[in-house]
Amino acid sequence: MRFDFWQRWLLLGSLFFTAFGVVAAVASDSGLFAFWTARIDRVFFNGAISGEARAMRSFLMGPSAGRLPGAI
Structure with a gap:
């Protein structure tokens, strides 16, 4: 149960920062x-x-x- 929470949290955080980096670059x-x-x-x-x-x-x-998506 706890592992699923942290896995989901890290996935959503990574997706957010990837999207932010792409939008900021473009x-x-x-x-x-x-x-x-x-x-x-x-x-x-x-x-x-x-x-x-x-x-x-x-x-x-x-x-x-553009470094943001690559750093994650």
Whole structure:
């Protein structure tokens, strides 16, 4: 009984983080991550971000978020 609970919990956690990593890698500039990108822009770019910096952020988000499914 206890083993089944932990097995199910670990499976659901792995599926969640895999889905999160794939969505973050593919759709990092979507509204789903607006809270995250707003904070990044405020901290690293002083709130105003140029088109080149936005493209760089999107490019870097792909490999960093893509590591999540591979790490699980």
